[in-house]
Amino acid sequence: MTQKEPAINVLGGPLTPCSSDPLTGYFRDAHCNTCSQDTGSHTVCAVMTAEFLAFSAYVGNDLSTPRPELGFAGLKPGDQWCLCAMRFLQAHDEGCAPRVDLGATHARALDLVALDILEQHATA
Numbered sequence: 001m002t003q004k005e006p007a008i009n010v011l012g013g014p015l016t017p018c019s020s021d022p023l024t025g026y027f028r029d030a031h032c033n034t035c036s037q038d039t040g041s042h043t044v045c046a047v048m049t050a051e052f053l054a055f056s057a058y059v060g061n062d063l064s065t066p067r068p069e070l071g072f073a074g075l076k077p078g079d080q081w082c083l084c085a086m087r088f089l090q091a092h093d094e095g096c097a098p099r100v101d102l103g104a105t106h107a108r109a110l111d112l113v114a115l116d117i118l119e120q121h122a123t124a
Helices: 050-058 085-093 107-111 115-120
Strands: 042-047 080-084
Touching: 042 085, 042 107, 050 085, 080 085, 085 107, 085 115, 107 115
Parallel strands: none
Antiparallel strands: 042 080
16 A cells, blocks of 8 residues: 655645646645655646746657647646656756746755755746
8 A cells, every 4th residue: 555655845844736737746636745666756736837847758758749648648838747856956957947836845855956056946
């Protein structure tokens, strides 16, 4: 049985929803919840941009193309999505990181990404 980590955000408060349309999260529960089986650490609630989506496709993870067989409609700029923490950090290092909803970003993201980096990209 998969055990979810406590739903705490990077600011120490309760984890708020990231997106229900499109439905996101490792558990597809609209939150960036995580567990030990989530090896990608889908913990960063990011606001998609055209630049980030192009970068993600370039590095091998096309998030824009619909995959109906997987129930995935594809993402577009403005959509919020629970992003892998390492992919976010890679995008930050390349200068194309998306904005981040800190209240909806799981505290486990801090295992891989420093809070000051997340804060640099925080939504207003």
